[in-house]
Amino acid sequence: MRMTRYFLPVLRETPAEAQIASHRLMLRAGMIQQSSAGIYSWLPLGLRILRKIENIVHEEQIAAGHIPMLMPTLQPASLWQESGRYDDYGREMLRITDRQGRKLLYGPTNEEQITDIFRAHVNSYRDLPLTLYHIQWKFRDEIRPRFGIMRGREFLMKDGYNFDIDKAGAIHSYNRHMVSYLRTYERLGLQAVPMRADTGPIGGNHSHEFLVLADTGESEVFFDNRILGNRFGDRKLDFDNREECQGIFDEWTSPYARTDETHDPKEFEDQVPAEHRQTSRAIEVGQIFYFGTKYSQPMQAMVVDADGQRTAVHMGSHGIGVSRLAGAIIEASHDDKGIIWPRSAAPFDVGIVNLAQGNTATGEVCDDLCTALEGLGMEPLYDDTRERAGSKFATMDLIGLPWRITVGPRGLAVGEVELTERRSGESIKCTPEAAVNRLRSIYTGQGG
RNA sequence: CGGGGCGUAGCGCAGUCUGGUAGCGCGACGGCUUUGGGAGCCGUAGGCCGUUGGUUCGAAUCCAAUCGCCCCGACCA
Known part of the structure; x- marks a missing residue:
């Protein structure tokens, strides 16, 4: 969405x-x-x-x-x-x-x-x-x-x-x-x-x-x-x-x-x-x-x-x-x-934050992430607004989706996005594909 | 229902005591500059001051009634 x-x-x-x-x-x-x-x-x-x-x-x-x-x-x-x-x-x-x-x-x-x-x-x-x-x-x-x-x-x-x-x-x-x-x-x-x-x-x-x-x-x-x-x-x-x-x-x-x-x-x-x-x-x-x-x-x-x-x-x-x-x-x-939703009650499974709305590279990666996650049966919420980073993070934290993928030009320059768990606040930096795989293994117990 | 409080812009509030042409912050909209944790400057729009009646030259402000909402208590998923 x-x-x-x-x-x-x-x-x-x-x-x-x-x-x-x-x-x-x-x-x-x-x-x-x-x-x-x-x-x-x-x-x-x-x-x-x-x-x-x-x-x-x-x-x-x-x-x-x-x-x-x-x-x-x-x-x-x-x-x-x-x-x-x-x-x-x-x-x-x-x-x-x-x-x-x-x-x-x-x-x-x-x-x-x-x-x-x-x-x-x-x-x-x-x-x-x-x-x-x-x-x-x-x-x-x-x-x-x-x-x-x-x-x-x-x-x-x-x-x-x-x-x-x-x-x-x-x-x-x-x-x-x-x-x-x-x-x-x-x-x-x-x-x-x-x-x-x-x-x-x-x-x-x-x-x-x-x-x-x-x-x-x-x-x-x-x-x-x-x-x-x-x-x-x-x-x-x-x-x-x-x-x-x-x-x-x-x-x-x-x-x-x-x-x-x-x-x-x-x-x-x-x-x-x-x-x-x-x-x-x-x-x-x-x-x-x-x-x-x-x-x-x-x-x-x-x-x-x-x-x-x-x-x-x-x-x-x-x-x-x-x-x-x-x-x-x-x-x-x-x-x-x-809020910190448990996975079972979360309104969406993962939030995708595009830090540079309008940027072709981040836009494409966000679109691909949505497609890949939806293909796995997950429901992502894609923040494609033109808000600033701080505001987007605050909104995601507020609505409490279990996971957030942050996509910004800085990380993409080295091929990385950030996967953050809402509950612990812990982040890992990895490729978009690795982020999807990580979520797949968490949600379905498959892949890795 | 008993006790306490509140209705003023989308949200949070000031102004009410002491009547004199309605204000602040956030948000929205537009422009420029910004751009990895709620940005800055400039500008714009937005209010029958809950409703009705009264007092007054004049009411958001005083009086009365009424509607709604919140908090504490007795009741309950």
């Missing part, structure tokens, strides 16, 4: 309303623009990041055997009256009346909607287990939206719903979600710690939240810091194997880890040696619930079991805040110059 043909409205100064790093940097990097309180437009760069995160979430859900679909943003009030939540949910629910006087609401979550779909089509235990999910915009009319997209009113969330014949099956679904979420966060370069949580308005009696440690987080958390060494890594796993999933679940949930809602100071002291007790602020980036028959019972989502008896299905729901993850990654990965 050539920058002169792109839309990248970066800001040199920080808008006054932005208090935390992610909000500041998202505005400055031209990722988002506020529309009204807690509601944002996603500008082209921001959209790319959102899509990258979404894709990873999709891949991990599908790997776990979950099935994608899409439900609407607007739901009929009648479904929520059936579950009893139309009155319970309170003022966070945005209620809308259409021209016919029908009551609608902008969905804050989709338990009712999915249960309605399920009960219309599934009648037998033979069709279970089933887990459906979607990634869709949600609206919660927060009392006080803040911190940019971290606590927006409109936000993009992946929410999944499992249907199982009994509690044991639903607990396996719960564990499977735990594993799929751990893998998702790890791919995004985040260390998210599962912590025992309250169930809130979703209800139920079994829930974990996933928290990314960050000073600007809204939650206070208490945990055994030995859990920070846990990595999923590249281990293989059969998601249908209950023991394997339970093993991963146990591995990640046996160390003490609680949010302030469930924290018990006495248990903390009893279970965790003083040198491992840690307290921190953290950002909640996901939550999983098992709630049994809370919705299936009132909404009559029944199947016939192996004995021919009609029985309410056991359900759970599972959410990852996709738009919030964009902010959480920035909170966890930035410096005073700007």
